[in-house]
Amino acid sequence: MLKEERQKYILDQVHLHHRVLLNDLADFLDVSIDTVRRDVKELAKEKKLKKVHGGATSFGFMNFTKDDGNIYLQSKKIQIAEKTVSLLSEGQVVLMSGGTTNMEVAKMIPRKLPLTVFTPSLHVAMQLLELPEVEVIFLGGKLLHEAKFAVGGTVVNALNQLRVDLCILGTGYLDAEAGLTEFDWEVIQVKRAMIRAAKKTIILSVSDKLHSVQKFQTCDLTAVHTLVTELDPSDPMLDAFRPFDLHLI
């Protein structure tokens, strides 16, 4: 194997995983650890990657990502948020769930757009209050410590008496067969009520979460009207969802 090839592989791995272990590289490339070490040293000198004790990382590695794991996720969420915001129009009454993707949506709503938003998420509510033209109504109830999300009978009852234009459901797990799934039973109850209360339901999902299934089902895909991902609507990854009467953007 050529040195060029080796270094290309190393760079690819760094770009893909944002970090590599020298041992793994030596193992895979079937050369001594010293050779890999020298390669990485060279690449580091050319500023193509950053050498650290025991491995190498990409440059933006230490940048903060709210979502444990990878930095690309954040930019995907921003893309999704952009598409979602484009679906909103003046005067609408909207229901928003919690989750980091919905937070991005909240951040991205134009300052001048008048909306009425109901939400059971403390974080989303907090963010929405930055917008002077948005009337924020919090769906009160028992708050979950981790998610800072209100659950329980109070929330569900309030939702049952509500009729809104749009429901925007954030982070959930999505699969063509299993539909929308969650691991928290209490959250499910709230999300179901949210879907019932809305004329249309939009689901936001980064492509990583497509085809993932969790413990409990919130609803199946027939209950959903629009699916927003960071992918192009024609992407083959979305093929499994085409049989449903879904609007993909």
Place this chain on the structure above:
Amino acid sequence: MLKEERQKYILDQVHLHHRVLLNDLADFLDVSIDTVRRDVKELAKEKKLKKVHGGATSFGFMNFTKDDGNIYLQSKKIQIAEKTVSLLSEGQVVLMSGGTTNMEVAKMIPRKLPLTVFTPSLHVAMQLLELPEVEVIFLGGKLLHEAKFAVGGTVVNALNQLRVDLCILGTGYLDAEAGLTEFDWEVIQVKRAMIRAAKKTIILSVSDKLHSVQKFQTCDLTAVHTLVTELDPSDPMLDAFRPFDLHLI
């Protein structure tokens, strides 16, 4: 696992939850507590986070209360909060309003004290959720943009069906003759309902606000059971309030 990965995880957790325990980190990352300690020490030296006894916190933590700039005021509020916390006991069901003094109370509640707290204040709710033993129930409704406080019929109705041990009313204006006064009519409605729902009502007031009168009256002093100020209970400034059947501390 690379040191960089560990440190990135630590930083992400700090940013996400505003505070982390070294034990939790060591546990999750599957390294000794010393290693985590060293990592946190390094990150602290780089000003990426703040090291505290037993864990680490992010820098901007709890900065959503705009600093009133006045250090004396702040320390007075802390004194009041200390006194107030001493009035709480295990298992109580408490109602808390908003305001900066109440925020101090929320910060000061012991981590191990089990309570159930109802509140219409986003900030107070957010702060209380840091305490694992406190069940937080948000009184949902239309949120005021400035105060981040829920008002309106929904809140009042919920309160009318509630019966709690204690109501802690934060920043209001207090005068022996005029009683408790406010300038926001909607907030008044909520505070009245809060007082009705509680067996006992505690009022927190820095001495600066004693003998001030606002536009509308929330209630008169006969509805209040305890008045907490930063002053000594024997202070002559409190003389005007002694004719009432008030507990001064």
Place this chain on the structure above:
DNA sequence: CTACTTTTTGCAAGTTTTTGCTGTTTTTAG
């Protein structure tokens, strides 16, 4: 083809970094 140089690679010895463990001191909470 051969002799020579240059580059690349692996190895070994010694150094540095990292990590967990020890016992001791400091801080915290009841």
Place this chain on the structure above:
DNA sequence: CTAAAAACAGCAAAAACTTGCAAAAAGTAG
């Protein structure tokens, strides 16, 4: 004040790194 938890300092083993060197591979010129 006392007991428990956390922080600290020093040590030792393991892992990673460095350097120098020699063998193998590749290139070059006569």
